[in-house]
Amino acid sequence: MGRTDRPATATRWTWMAWSATALMAFIVSVGVMRNPVQVTDSLVPMLKVQNASTQQVFMSKIDGAGFLRPLYWVQIKLLLEGSRGHYAVAYKSFHVLCIALLFFFFARAARVRTKDDAAAFAFAIVVLTGMHSFLGMVWEGYPVNHYLEIAVFCVAALVLCQSSGGLVADILAALLFVMASLTLDSGLLVWVVFVAARLVGLRGVSWRGVAMTTALLAGYMVLRFMVLDIGSPPVGERAVGFGFSRIEPAEIERRFVATGHLYYFYLYNVISGFASVFLSEPISGRWMLTQRVINGGIDPMVATSIVSALVATGLLVRFVIARRREWAARHFDHGDQLVIVCVAVALGNAAMCFSYVKDEVMSTAGVFYALAVFSAMRHALATWDHTNRRAAAGTALAIVLFAGSAAWTIRTTGSQYQMLRIGTVDRYEWAHVDEWLAGQNQTPTTPQGARLVQQLRDEAMHTRPLSLLFVPRWAVKWFIPE
């Protein structure tokens, strides 16, 4: 196929896609706003930064063992200070802002122009929100969801690569890299996006920009491993999924560390992380759905996971086969670029899961997967809609595509349910917050700390949770895992 340029003008299909994006972002945001700030992973960070200056927070978090996330802590501090006592509103608003940015950049990267684009985009948007890794970006705050931030940074990086470029784009690329890499370890994926995008012909970030971010990456490595001696995330600090079960830290020590086979464990985690994007399995390293199939438990959740993954990844495989000659000739169009960058991000993301695989960490790859599926679906529609075939074959194809789309839509509903259900858990934790803090040796020792806990608990009291008692049993079966 030739590389015919076309003006980047919006059509009515573009506006329909933007409308769908805005609606989806709004619905997800309503779910986020309904839930309280959670106790675990949120309250202690807030208490830790409360009595320190922003500079102290940055300096104290720049040399944490195994992790380099100073900007994450600075954001918690700045939001706490800026909230003027309305803690939940401040953190939730920031979360909603990140959601809006994610959807904005997602739609911008897809560049919907035609009717086929719009249909494929409707499919892609439920792939995005139905992915099991999406939940990790929305159902908890920590109190700033840094996984969501990294996904935003990476999709923004892709959009920057799609721009017409220039010095400003290169400077923005460097800034994006610095912010992402100092927010969370997986922020290094921004560099993967720049390099992969450049290699497939996206010229928004020039080779000069790529060289700048590569130099910054080298600087990051020197800072992390030589100057600060932070090292890699520790292995065996937490229970992880392995095979059909979860294994405890002691088991990891016994099976892999003591026997000198730690690299098998690393390999398992990397492969699991990569597979989870394309197969929807394993979930946090555990092959739960496969286990349920082996045990004969094909419930609705298992069925929708299998159908959705088969259709979406099947389309991707078909796309790769259909485009292999153009790729070999290094001719990449917009769809090719999205798919190849997705594979690069998934590989990079999986590599970062070497010490433990977690759905939240893979969430950035999940977003790029949805973009790749968009390309594959658009290509399939454009090809199939103009192919003469028997009526029965056409009907069968339509049924398969409808089933895939319906399965992703059901998964999206499941994500919404699970997001609301976590609010019920959060409320339970707030009722027992004093005992929990005592158990963690984190009981506030200052009046400000006590006030913070009291205020957040009062704010949690005014949220209304989803109660499984008021959800029909059939819905529990379809949307909520055991």
Place this chain on the structure above:
Amino acid sequence: MRAPETTNPSDTKPAAGGVLGRAIAVPPIAWLVVSTALVIAASFGYTPFMTPIDLTLPEAVAARDHLEILRQIESGADPNRAERVRPDLVRPGGYMMTPLEAAVASGRLDTIEFLQQRGARVDATTLPDLLCFAKQQGAADIEAYLRRQAPADFAPRCESVRLPWND
């Protein structure tokens, strides 16, 4: 900063987006429409599947919503008063129950402890009934917990105890 775009197959011919396009677009669009309608309806007070706003204290117990229990007790609700529990929350029918009875009926030992710490009475007047309810429910952990609070020779006559429910 917008780069000129390269083509994809859908650009090279009139976009038909026929049956196949509709097949994939219908479920997500229907979902968006229904979900938006539900969000709008929620702003008018219609919130299916969410905990109702007029939850009684025993109903909050049945839903294991400890924060709601706390909120109601801190707002002055009596943790010993029998109130409505709507059908299907703990039993198929709707009944009047105390919060402790609702906790026993729903088999929640942690909720019984939580209520007790916040003023619900487990004493000579309530213990026989609660023990018999727990026994009838087959809630061994609750029965054991309640027994620990009774005198050693305590032996309620469960056949004479009237359950708060009859289904």
